[in-house]
Amino acid sequence: MATHGTPIDPLAESRHHVESAGDTPRLKLGRYEVVRELGKGAMGIVYLAKDPLIGRLVALKTIRSAAHADDDETREFQQRFIREAQAAGILNHPAIVTVHDIGQDDATNTNFIAMEYVEGQNLKEVLAQGRALTFEQIADIVAQVADALDFAHSKGIVHRDVKPANIILIEGHRAKITDFGIAKIASSVANLTSTGQFLGTPNYMAPEQIKGAPVDGRTDIFALGICLYECLTRRKPFGGDSLTSISYKIVHEAFPPLAEINPQIPDGYEEVIANCLAKDPAKRYQRARDMAAALRSVIRGEKPVRPPDPMLAEETMVTRLDRDRISTPTLEVPFPEAIEVDTGGNPVAPKEMGGSTRPAAAKAAAAAAAAQAMPRTPRQPIGQQFRRTLTNVRALPLWRRRIAPPIFAAIVAVLVAGLIFAVAGIRSKSPVMPKEDKAAYQLSLKATQLREEAQVLVREGKVGDAYLKYEELSKLAPHSPFVNLQKQKLGAILQSNANSQQQQLLAQQKFDEGKVLFDQKKYVESIPLFQEAFTLNPNLIVAGDYLKNAQVEDQKIQAAKVKQRATTPSKRDVATATTGTTTTHAQTATETAAANDTPAQFTTTFTHNFTDGSIIVKFGADTVLHAPLWEEVGRFLTKRKRAKPVNVTKEVVPKNADVQVWVTVASLKINEYHVIPATRFTPGSSHHLNVIYNAGTKTFAYEFN
Ligand SMILES: Nc1ncnc2c1ncn2[C@@H]1O[C@H](COP(=O)(O)OP(=O)(O)OP(=O)(O)O)[C@@H](O)[C@H]1O
Ligand SMILES: [Mg+2]
Numbered sequence: 001m002a003t004h005g006t007p008i009d010p011l012a013e014s015r016h017h018v019e020s021a022g023d024t025p026r027l028k029l030g031r032y033e034v035v036r037e038l039g040k041g042a043m044g045i046v047y048l049a050k051d052p053l054i055g056r057l058v059a060l061k062t063i064r065s066a067a068h069a070d071d072d073e074t075r076e077f078q079q080r081f082i083r084e085a086q087a088a089g090i091l092n093h094p095a096i097v098t099v100h101d102i103g104q105d106d107a108t109n110t111n112f113i114a115m116e117y118v119e120g121q122n123l124k125e126v127l128a129q130g131r132a133l134t135f136e137q138i139a140d141i142v143a144q145v146a147d148a149l150d151f152a153h154s155k156g157i158v159h160r161d162v163k164p165a166n167i168i169l170i171e172g173h174r175a176k177i178t179d180f181g182i183a184k185i186a187s188s189v190a191n192l193t194s195t196g197q198f199l200g201t202p203n204y205m206a207p208e209q210i211k212g213a214p215v216d217g218r219t220d221i222f223a224l225g226i227c228l229y230e231c232l233t234r235r236k237p238f239g240g241d242s243l244t245s246i247s248y249k250i251v252h253e254a255f256p257p258l259a260e261i262n263p264q265i266p267d268g269y270e271e272v273i274a275n276c277l278a279k280d281p282a283k284r285y286q287r288a289r290d291m292a293a294a295l296r297s298v299i300r301g302e303k304p305v306r307p308p309d310p311m312l313a314e315e316t317m318v319t320r321l322d323r324d325r326i327s328t329p330t331l332e333v334p335f336p337e338a339i340e341v342d343t344g345g346n347p348v349a350p351k352e353m354g355g356s357t358r359p360a361a362a363k364a365a366a367a368a369a370a371a372q373a374m375p376r377t378p379r380q381p382i383g384q385q386f387r388r389t390l391t392n393v394r395a396l397p398l399w400r401r402r403i404a405p406p407i408f409a410a411i412v413a414v415l416v417a418g419l420i421f422a423v424a425g426i427r428s429k430s431p432v433m434p435k436e437d438k439a440a441y442q443l444s445l446k447a448t449q450l451r452e453e454a455q456v457l458v459r460e461g462k463v464g465d466a467y468l469k470y471e472e473l474s475k476l477a478p479h480s481p482f483v484n485l486q487k488q489k490l491g492a493i494l495q496s497n498a499n500s501q502q503q504q505l506l507a508q509q510k511f512d513e514g515k516v517l518f519d520q521k522k523y524v525e526s527i528p529l530f531q532e533a534f535t536l537n538p539n540l541i542v543a544g545d546y547l548k549n550a551q552v553e554d555q556k557i558q559a560a561k562v563k564q565r566a567t568t569p570s571k572r573d574v575a576t577a578t579t580g581t582t583t584t585h586a587q588t589a590t591e592t593a594a595a596n597d598t599p600a601q602f603t604t605t606f607t608h609n610f611t612d613g614s615i616i617v618k619f620g621a622d623t624v625l626h627a628p629l630w631e632e633v634g635r636f637l638t639k640r641k642r643a644k645p646v647n648v649t650k651e652v653v654p655k656n657a658d659v660q661v662w663v664t665v666a667s668l669k670i671n672e673y674h675v676i677p678a679t680r681f682t683p684g685s686s687h688h689l690n691v692i693y694n695a696g697t698k699t700f701a702y703e704f705n
């Protein structure tokens with residue numbers, strides 16, 4: 001871990017300056033050329049930079065140095081900075097961001113750490129964006145981090161600042177943890193206590209960290225437990241609006257149960273979190289790898305594997321008071337069996353930092369760590385242990401006393417009887433199911449039964465009854481997307497049925513009114529009522545028939561009137577003839593009945609995309625067309641409306657009359673009315689009206705010949 005040249009010598013060439021590359025000035029920190037800013041943290045800015053020596057991109061984390069009072073203090077800080085960075089630099093693990101180098105910029109009194117640039121998004125950003133992660137993905141990400149922490153702990157390095165912002169996700173699923181030991185460096189920068197207390201939020205701190213007690217790997221396990229909780233619930237377990245209230249909760253309060261926030265979080269996570277968030281470190285997972293293993297069993301749908309007995313784990317868990325922040329590096333909890341792995345997960349020999357020249361300080365630090373590792377008592381072979389136990393049992397005073405034969409026989413009899421009772425009891429009982437499992441089983445049986453019944457009802461077309469079943473089911477499974485979708489679909493059908501029932505009633509009412517008028521020979525008055533009835537319910541065929549009859553009767557009356565006028569011209573006709581005026585208004589169109597019996601053909605076409613509404617075309621008083629623009633397809637759940645193109649030909653009595661067109665589409669608020677004035681239909685002639693709708697301009701056009 002050395003910059004090009006002498007790394008931390010204040011007189012060294014590592015200088016923060018701007019160089020001109022063509023027209024673009026480039027910011028430089030040491031030998032590194034800054035490309036752009038990656039983000040800001042509590043300690044300083046993180047830059048994307050280029051190492052011109054090997055053309056590699058690095059993330060350059062700058063750490064503002066405090067204005068130290070004297071030279072001794074500055075030297076102390078720099079020694080500490082090197083030591084911590086060296087400690088972090090010995091970590092070579094696929095899920096740990098590698099530290100490449102450190103340096104100092106004298107001009108700004110800025111120290112920096114050059115580390116592996118990870119192209120991805122940190123977990124804090126992912127959570128802030130509300131990106132969906134499945135429970136399995138969360139468990140997998142946290143398990144990867146737990147493995148990385150376990151590796152670091154086995155090297156005696158505690159992270160101290162595990163939080164979502166320090167977990168970077170590559171391609172959304174591979175995790176890398178960054179900022180190892182940075183918290184400790186920062187604590188010296190900020191001139192805080194030596195116990196690793198740190199600026200910023202205490203949200204992820206363990207109780208011992210808050211109390212200023214010694215920290216160890218279990219402190220990181222607590223913080224990772226909080227990250228897991230936050231990922232699962234999108235809430236912090238110990239929230240608050242002040243430092244004091246958060247700290248109080250961390251030290252004294254239990255975390256809110258997961259099920260209270262989201263009952264869908266699968267079983268097992270609660271137990272893992274409880275094993276991470278125990279206030280007493282001895283009651284937590286003792287190794288981060290235990291946490292990883294527990295999470296992986298939860299992913300497999302099994303009960304999380306139990307953490308090893310803390311009594312045994314104490315043997316391997318050594319905490320060291322961190323009193324001397326100057327003379328000791330962050331090498332605190334040397335776990336045994338540290339195996340360094342390469343990116344492919346293969347074991348490798350310990351790597352020297354900064355290439356080939358690992359500084360003596362790092363070697364000393366590693367040696368100190370090794371020296372501090374608790375020596376383990378050599379294990380005895382099993383046979384030997386068994387023999388020793390037997391000898392100890394034999395030595396118990398009870399065995400040395402003589403027992404009277406009747407008492408001995410009574411003891412044996414009692415034991416045998418007890419055994420017989422126990423066996424009989426076990427055999428007579430069916431396997432006992434835990435209370436909760438029984439209840440859950442009953443619920444799932446009920447849910448299955450309801451679902452089957454509902455499906456039968458749907459098949460039988462009993463939509464209302466099926467809806468009620470699904471409603472009952474949704475109380476048992478309120479978050480089931482299938483049940484909610486079925487409820488929604490059936491609800492829509494019921495609603496549309498209710499609407500159409502109302503429409504049918506209204507249609508019948510209009511028809512009845514029209515019929516009364518028809519029977520009184522008031523044909524003209526009855527026509528609009530029949531028309532309305534037919535529009536409201538196109539299935540009311542009788543309304544269509546009456547409409548036709550009323551029109552025919554009306555035409556007959558009109559024809560008779562015209563005939564009468566032709567034979568005995570009225571005063572009004574005479575007046576019209578003398579003035580030569582012709583009236584061609586839609587409502588008062590002049591109709592000339594043709595004496596000839598040969599009808600004319602009238603074809604209407606209209607291609608459109610409407611799924612509701614209707615079209616009416618009238619030639620004089622004749623209704624040439626009255627049709628809905630839609631039709632219904634499918635049954636029950638698949639029932640839907642689709643557009644129905646119009647192509648209708650009708651025979652009409654040849655005459656001279658206006659053509660009127662109405663198009664009504666309620667969903668688009670279209671109420672179109674158009675008149676083609678006084679058109680002469682000669683006997684046997686064919687006419688074609690093509691209605692065109694322009695959806696872009698929402699206008700109608702008409703072609704007529
Ligand atoms: N090695 C890296 N590669 C890519 N981006 C990084 C790397 N290290 C840090 N970053 C990004 O730089 C930004 C600032 O990181 P930094 O560690 O300074 O702040 P933090 O972790 O959010 O807060 P704190 O200073 O409290 O640790 C973050 O967006 C982080 O994702
Ligand atoms: Mg960070």
